[in-house]
Amino acid sequence: MDLKILDRYILSRFLYNFFSSFLILMVIFIFQGIWLFIDDLAGKGLGLVIIGKFLFYYMPSLVDKVLPLTVLLSSILTFGTFAENYEFAAMKASGISLQRAMRSLIIFVILLGGVTFFFANNVIPKSEQKTFNLRRNIAKVKPAAAITEGVFSDFEGTGEGMNIKVDRKYGEQDRFLENVIIHKKTKQGVNNTVIKAKGGELISSEDSDIIQLVLKDGNYYEELKPKANKDRRKHPFAKSKFETYTINIDVSELNNQDLEEDGNITTNKMKNVTRLIKDIDSLGEDNLKKVEAFSKNISSRMGAFPLLTKKDSLRIETKAKQPEKDIDSKEEADTTKKKDSIQSVEELFAGLETWQQLQIINSSKTTVTGILNTVKSKKDELQKRFKFYNSHILSLHQKYALAFSCIILFFVGAPLGAIIRKGGLGLPMVVAIVLFLTYYFIGVFAGNYAKEGNIHPAFGAWLSTLIMLPLGIFLTQRATADRGLMGDGNFVERITTFFKFKKKEKKAEK
Structure with a gap:
């Protein structure tokens, strides 16, 4: 068997499934996006050109959802069809292993990962910026679009x-x-x-x-x-x-508003890797300065942890030159003076008048309450600042994780398709959606935890991909050894056989 012809055949079948799945899924997610932004588009008197631009700018931001699902679905479809039509059996009879059959696709998926990273680093940030500015500029040109029901909206002329x-x-x-x-x-x-x-x-x-x-x-x-x-x-x-x-x-002035005008880059989704790294460093340093300044302010208000003053070397030398007798007598006098003056807080408080005690207690309560309120308000501010900082780190690692996830999900989908031995859009679609939802929701929950600082943002970005990695290794090993999903046989076939056996029993009883 000519291996080059085989590689072209496998690659052509995969590319057909890949692009058809990509187009179908992109249309589905675009309609979902239209419902999401229906309030911004419907009934505003916008032309078809403006709506078309909005959807065109919105499409690249869907790639992080559509592309991993496309790779997973197309790999399951391709290898499931090969296994169902006994084409894999013919390959194995000719001495061609699963890894050899996947070689051309592995090269394609690695190249796809590189293209995905370029897309996530350059195209998606620009798309997010264009979408944000187009929505903002539409709101300026169409006054009713700037007013949202139930909330206060900025309306500036x-x-x-x-x-x-x-x-x-x-x-x-x-x-x-x-x-x-x-x-x-x-x-x-x-x-x-x-x-x-x-x-x-x-x-x-x-x-x-x-x-x-x-x-x-x-x-x-x-x-x-x-x-x-x-x-x-x-x-x-x-x-x-x-x-x-x-x-x-x-x-x-607003009637001359350019809908293509680009404003400032305000969110982490609008920034590429270079800008993110730069902003992460500056935000981290700025947050540390804010915390240190606030800590010093609270310490000074509480009167605790006084700053150490620098010792005067000239006074130390003068004391060193004094005779030992003078020093000893002076130390004894200071010790006696301290003993006479030192009192416990209880003794000091008991020696005051009642009105003085109440005044001290009320003053202390007021001071403590003021400090606690300051700490609470500052805590909310610092949490927002660190959440913004964590979102930048998360966004940086998500760009790398997205490219790597395409490779990992291919190694999950390809052997899984060979194991379940089902083509078409039935069972493969269900399996792909279940796996993708697992991957996607793990990423969403991990990202939310990372933004709040519960886990490290880098770990939050990579968690879903790292969970799929051992699954891909496990499935590849099972498919290479020609073993089923569970045990030595095919798990799906076992279930199908079980239900067929039950039907035969019922017919026999009748």
Whole structure:
């Protein structure tokens, strides 16, 4: 048998299954993504070109889910079909082992792993950035898209900014709003005005650079800040009721918004390996500085762990030159003085008046409570900072783990297909989905634990792949030795035979 012809045949069958599986799975995940972002796309008056760009930018971010599943499914399909059609039996009869039959595919999968890493390092970060900026810029051009039901949304024009919360949006292009709450911000970014209305409407025109937000049946609250303290106490805020209140928003600059404009790279998913390594070092150093500064601040407030002062060498030399008698007499005097002055805390506290004791206790409680509140608030801040730091380490290792997982899952799927001896999209699809969900959810849970700092981020990124590694070795050994999934026979065939035997027994009884 010509081995080159055999290699081309096996490779062509695998590539057919690989690309067909990839296209089918990509379409499925794209539809899932459309449902995920349906609120950002539907009813906003967006053209097909903008929606097409959004989906085009979104597709590369699905590769980390689609590609491992594709490798697993296509390898099970290919080798399951070979085993089912007794093509493997013919290969083994010709003296061709499973490893030799897999050689061309092993080379392809290794090259695929390299391409996957390049894709994860260069294409996916750019895709995440493009998707993020396109959603942000759509929200600027289409004002209704910037308002999310049930939460406060930033809504900024060229003038004063504001936060808007609505209970419901309805009507054409979501122009009508129900139960509106607005926090208007000053130029310094301070919320000093609150507007509440039962209803509202966004009115715009293609020929105008002004969008009108017309509020109906509401109240207006404004915090006044006179210069004199006396006036602040007398007039803390102004309140008024209105039937109709119109807010004009100048969008002359926003109408010229470029939907392809790239903003700052803000998340770890938007960064490549070089940027991640650089940011990991800077974030780690910055976090340590924050912890050290906070520790010194708390120590100084508590009066504990005083900083050691440097010794004066000149005073030490002067003391050394003093006669021994003078030194001894001075030490005795100091010891006597300390004995007279030292008292226990209980004795010191008992010697005070009752009002003084209460004052000390209340002061101590206030101090301790203040320190505890400071520690709790700082703890939340530091947890967010370290979570951000851990997510960068996790993202860095996930890029390498994704490339390596394609190789590992091939060595899981190929021998598994040879063992179960089933082709088509029935049993292989079920087995592939079960294995992939196991792999995927282990990765998700490990990633969440890693971000919270419960496990090391590098371990969290590699855990699912490391679990699949011994499974791949085990299955490859079983398939090479022509042994079943469990025991010496085929586990699937045993189950099938068992049910066939039960059916025969029932027919015999009848």
